[in-house]
Amino acid sequence: MAFIRLAFNNLLRHRLRSLLTLVGIAASVTVLFSILSFNRGFERGLADEIRRTGIHFMVVPAGCPHEVASLVLHGAVTPKFIDTAVVERIRGAADVDLVSPMLITQVPNVERDRLDMVYGLEMSHVPEIKAGWRVEGRIPGDGAGLLLGAEVAAHDGLAIGDRIRYGEREFTVSGIIGKTGSQDDAFVYMPVAALQEILKKRGGLTAAGVKVARPERLEEITAELSATVPGIQIVTMNEVMRSLATLANSAKVLSLSIAVIAILISAVGVMNSILMAIFERTREIGMMRAVGASRADIFRIILQETVLLTAAGGVCGILLSTLGAGVIEGFVREVMPYVPSGRMIHFDPMLAAGCVAFTLVVGMAAGGYPSWKASNINPIEAIKG
Amino acid sequence: MIQLKNITKDYTRGAEKVHALGGVDLSIDRGEFISIVGPSGSGKTTLLHILGCLDRPTGGTMTIDGQTVGDLPESALVRLRRKKIGFVFQQFHLIPGLSVFDNISLPLLFSRNGNGKGENRDRIMSLIGMVGLERRARHHPNQLSGGEMQRVAVARAMVNDPEIIFADEPTGNLDTANSEKIFRLLESLHTKGLSIVMVTHNPDLAGRAGRIVTLRDGRIVSPPAGRQYLEMGGGLPLDHDMKKADIERHLSS
Ligand SMILES: Nc1ncnc2c1ncn2[C@@H]1O[C@H](COP(=O)(O)OP(=O)(O)OP(=O)(O)O)[C@@H](O)[C@H]1O
Ligand SMILES: [Mg+2]
Numbered sequence: 129m130a131f132i133r134l135a136f137n138n139l140l141r142h143r144l145r146s147l148l149t150l151v152g153i154a155a156s157v158t159v160l161f162s163i164l165s166f167n168r169g170f171e172r173g174l175a176d177e178i179r180r181t182g183i184h185f186m187v188v189p190a191g192c193p194h195e196v197a198s199l200v201l202h203g204a205v206t207p208k209f210i211d212t213a214v215v216e217r218i219r220g221a222a223d224v225d226l227v228s229p230m231l232i233t234q235v236p237n238v239e240r241d242r243l244d245m246v247y248g249l250e251m252s253h254v255p256e257i258k259a260g261w262r263v264e265g266r267i268p269g270d271g272a273g274l275l276l277g278a279e280v281a282a283h284d285g286l287a288i289g290d291r292i293r294y295g296e297r298e299f300t301v302s303g304i305i306g307k308t309g310s311q312d313d314a315f316v317y318m319p320v321a322a323l324q325e326i327l328k329k330r331g332g333l334t335a336a337g338v339k340v341a342r343p344e345r346l347e348e349i350t351a352e353l354s355a356t357v358p359g360i361q362i363v364t365m366n367e368v369m370r371s372l373a374t375l376a377n378s379a380k381v382l383s384l385s386i387a388v389i390a391i392l393i394s395a396v397g398v399m400n401s402i403l404m405a406i407f408e409r410t411r412e413i414g415m416m417r418a419v420g421a422s423r424a425d426i427f428r429i430i431l432q433e434t435v436l437l438t439a440a441g442g443v444c445g446i447l448l449s450t451l452g453a454g455v456i457e458g459f460v461r462e463v464m465p466y467v468p469s470g471r472m473i474h475f476d477p478m479l480a481a482g483c484v485a486f487t488l489v490v491g492m493a494a495g496g497y498p499s500w501k502a503s504n505i506n507p508i509e510a511i512k513g
Numbered sequence: 514m515i516q517l518k519n520i521t522k523d524y525t526r527g528a529e530k531v532h533a534l535g536g537v538d539l540s541i542d543r544g545e546f547i548s549i550v551g552p553s554g555s556g557k558t559t560l561l562h563i564l565g566c567l568d569r570p571t572g573g574t575m576t577i578d579g580q581t582v583g584d585l586p587e588s589a590l591v592r593l594r595r596k597k598i599g600f601v602f603q604q605f606h607l608i609p610g611l612s613v614f615d616n617i618s619l620p621l622l623f624s625r626n627g628n629g630k631g632e633n634r635d636r637i638m639s640l641i642g643m644v645g646l647e648r649r650a651r652h653h654p655n656q657l658s659g660g661e662m663q664r665v666a667v668a669r670a671m672v673n674d675p676e677i678i679f680a681d682e683p684t685g686n687l688d689t690a691n692s693e694k695i696f697r698l699l700e701s702l703h704t705k706g707l708s709i710v711m712v713t714h715n716p717d718l719a720g721r722a723g724r725i726v727t728l729r730d731g732r733i734v735s736p737p738a739g740r741q742y743l744e745m746g747g748g749l750p751l752d753h754d755m756k757k758a759d760i761e762r763h764l765s766s
Contacts, residue, residue, distance in 0.1 A: 129611075129618050137610040415606035418567055419669065420595035420623035422588065508568050511602060512558070 131425075135432040138405065149394075149401040150441045153487065156390035157445025161483045162456045163383045165449070168479065169472030174372055177310075177468045178365045180259040183228070183337035184346055185364040187218060187353075210360060212331035217357050218338060223349055226339040228253040229320050233327060233334070235294050240284070246294070247315040248323030251275075257337055258312070264288070265303030268319070273302035275317035292316075295326040309461070310468055376467075383460075391487070394441070395494040402434050402498040406505075413502055414510025427503040434495025435488060442487035446480045514677070514708060515541040515564060520573035522559050522731075533559040535731040536573070541710065543676070546703045548719040549712045551728035557712040558681055560728065564710060565598050565679045566590045595624040599670030601680035605662040607654040607669075613641065614650045617668045624673050640668040644698060660691030667698050677708040684715055692718065 139146045189208035212229065219227045231248035249257070254267050254275070265288040267275065276286060281304045286292070290301045299318060307313060324330050340349050350362045406413070413426055421429075449456065453473040461467045522534040533556045541547060541564075549557050562568040563575065566582060575582045577593065585593075607616045617637050641650050644664035654662055663683060670678050680699065684692035696718050703709050703723075713719050727734040 129615050129622055131622065133615075134608075134611075134622070137608070141610050411604070411606060412608060415600075415602065416619070416623070418565070418594070418600045418602075419620040420591065420673065422591045422623070425623050508562050511567075511606070 131429060132432055132436070134429055135436050138409070138429075138433050139437060142405065145401055145404070146437060149397050149437060150444065152394035152397045153391075153438055153441025153491075154444035154448060156387065156394045157442045157483055157487055158449040158452070159390055160384075160387035160486075161446050161449040161480065162453070162460075162473065163380070163387050164479055164483065165453070165473045165476060166457065166460050167380055168476060169474055170376060170468065171373065173468035173472055174369055177260065178369050181337070181365075182226075182256045182259065182339050183365065184340050184343060185338050185350055185362050186368065187214070187227075187336045187338060187360050187362055188334070190359050190361045209329065209332035209334065210336065212333060214357055214360060215333065215336050218336065218353060221349070221353060221356075223341045223345055224338060225341040226253065226256065226337075228257050228337040228339075229333045230335045230337065231320050231323050231327075231329075231333050233323070235316075235323070235326060237292070237294065239293055244280075244294075245315050246323060247317050248320035249317060251317075251319050253337075254317075256339070260308065261312070262306035263303040264306060265301070268300075268302035270319040270321060272297065272299050272322065273319075274299045275303045275305055276301055277305055277313040277315045277317070278307040279313040280316055294318075297322065297326060309471075391490055395438075395490045398434060398438060398491060399494040399498060401437075402430065402495060403501070405433070406430060406498055406502045410505060410510045413505050414507040417505075417507035418511060423503040426505070427499045430499035430502045431492065431495045434498065435491050438487050438491025438494070439484065442484040442491075445487070446483060450475050514543045514545075514578060515539075516574075516576045517564075518574045520560075520563060520570045520575060522556070522563065522568070523571045532731055534563075534570070537728075537731070537733055539726065539733060541677075541708060544703070544706055544708055546700070546709045546723040547711070547726055548722035548724070549710065549726045549728060550714070550716070550719045551734075555728040556731040557728055559731075561679050561681050561710065561712055565600060566593050567600075595620070595626070595673055597676045599673070599675040599678040601663070601666050601670050601678060601683045603682040603685040605654075605659070605666045605686075607662055607665055609654055612651050612653055613646060613657070613665050614638075616654065616665055617641065617672055620669060620672050626673055637668075637672065640671055643671075643701075644668045658691070659687050660694055663687060663691070663695050664698065667695065667702075671702070675707070677710065678702065680709070680711040682712050682714060684713065684718060696721070 187210065189210045191208065209231075215227055215229050218224060228250050229248075233246055233248075234243040235246045236242075237244045251268055251270055251273070254261065254263075263275065274292065280286070281301075286301055286304075288301050288304060292299050292301070299322075305312065305317075320333070324332060340346060346364070350364065353360070354362055416426065416429075417423075453475075457471070457473050460472070517537050517539040520534055520537040520539075521532065524531040524533055537556075537560060539560075549560065551557055559568070563570050566577075569583070577597070582590070582593075608619065611619070614637055617640055618633065621633060638647075638650070641647055644667055646661060646664055646668075649657065649661065654665070657665065663686075667678075667683075670680075678699070683699070684695050687695065692715065699709050699711060700721075709722075711718075711722065719725055
């Protein structure tokens with residue numbers, strides 16, 4: 129017989145209690161592992177997405193808050209506009225390959241009696257700046273065709289060929305974008321010129337995305353533009369990525385602290401459960417001392433019991449988190465301010481091992497006091513019971 | 514083998530001091546079978562725990578095989594318990610979730626005396642055979658009778674091949690037939706050369722040991738007095754089924 133079998137046997141003696149304690153640990157590890165996995169996926173997804181939009185920097189109106197500027201790419205309605213003339217000046221600058229105007233706003237949809245989120249862009253730039261899209265139907269020219277985000281199409285029951293009125297003009301749905309899982313799903317995309325016309329804002333833009341011909345000269349190009357073109361502010365994709373990460377950060381910190389608190393609470397549960405077990409087994413511990421167990425032996429038995437319990441809970445938590453990844457991801461998307469498209473939670477064995485190791489450390493800390501207490505039980509009094 | 518000189522043990526119960534042992538002199542030779550008797554509270558268990566190195570005396574000296582126990586650190590006492598001493602208790606103290614086999618092997622876990630799986634197995638099986646529980650090796654304590662549980666406890670006390678067995682009222686929870694079995698078992702160990710020290714309230718069994726040590730108020734009463742004491746059934750609790758006729762029968766045999 130080995131020490132570990134003795135510990136295992138002890139846990140099995142109170143199946144329900146051990147199980148409940150284990151569920152507590154498993155639940156908190158599920159939360160922790162899910163959040164960490166999601167964060168990993170979040171960072172990777174963000175980098176991917178920005179790499180896919182073949183844009184190097186965004187030009188936004190001067191004075192536009194940085195965070196809002198970062199959200200422009202994903203549809204934020206800003207109070208200020210830049211002028212098409214500015215866009216033309218940037219187009220003329222050296223080493224600029226592509227300048228893609230964007231106008232994002234809300235437009236009244238009279239038929240449905242609400243405001244639609246409308247994203248005006250150069251339709252011919254779509255394959256380049258929205259490389260991740262899978263469009264069903266076709267991308268319209270710069271006339272009266274629309275692209276619909278998956279959610280808009282599904283919500284309104286719209287199909288290719290259906291018509292929508294905005295202001296004086298009537299548009300036809302040319303294509304529907306496959307579900308991206310990001311904010312892109314919630315927009316109606318129309319040619320930027322048409323949107324400007326509806327708004328009676330000829331030349332007004334929310335932002336412009338810029339692709340340079342020589343990315344290695346990115347810094348010099350942006351410096352030149354900032355110096356020569358008045359009224360604009362340049363946000364590079366790295367800055368965009370950083371501020372999106374910052375936006376997500378508070379949610380991350382909050383959720384991580386909740387997970388850690390949950391783990392600490394379940395550690396207290398473990399400690400309580402083991403203390404109860406010791407209290408009930410006082411006589412048995414006294415007997416073991418009499419038949420040759422040292423204090424260290426008793427300490428070891430109780431500590432192994434705790435570690436066994438927490439390790440099992442940790443592994444269950446990882447399994448639960450992996451099996452329930454879809455549900456958890458759906459929930460997190462609800463609460464996070466911005467989530468890149470694509471699946472966020474991927475199983476990472478190193479991360480899983482790290483979580484289990486962390487749980488073990490917490491388990492050992494929780495088991496330390498009960499083990500010490502058990503090893504201090506006076507055998508004589510314990511035997512007398 | 515074991516010498517006690519003027520051993521005292523005091524307990525504090527609140528403000529009051531209890532003199533559980535008030536100066537005990539006792540010498541136990543190798544291969545002796547001693548029964549300890551005396552009224553409840555006379556210090557029998559206290560004495561047994563001190564002899565078994567589970568407890569330290571308040572005063573006096575104790576030597577085991579010439580070594581003064583009072584000077585030894587706790588770790589040395591643990592080693593002594595593992596190597597030389599076996600314990601049997603009134604309440605059996607078996608671990609409920611473990612089989613008979615595993616309960617018996619428990620002390621091997623602590624003594625690190627195991628010699629490989631096969632050899633341990635043979636040793637434990639032969640002990641199970643010795644206590645007559647061959648067909649119960651895989652049973653759990655809750656499937657055993659009180660007598661069977663105590664036989665398991667005796668086998669457990671034997672697994673480290675000790676020199677002396679301390680038994681505190683080993684038959685206290687058993688009926689006459691089972692008490693007899695346990696006593697015979699101890700007797701057979703005695704004939705194999707082990708020393709046995711047994712606390713008992715059963716005068717019948719006490720009288721069959723090689724020597725009777727009688728305690729009263731924490732002191733050993735002189736041997737003849739001990740005999741008289743037994744003869745009169747004096748001081749023994751009434752619930753212990755004392756029949757004067759029994760005592761007489763045994764004392765005269
Ligand atoms: N931990 C303790 N604290 C205080 N007093 C104690 C303690 N243990 C024993 N005593 C006292 O010491 C005395 C001797 O107790 P002990 O258990 O040795 O008696 P005993 O002869 O074994 O009695 P019994 O036949 O009832 O088992 C008693 O008066 C008892 O109340
Ligand atoms: Mg007693």
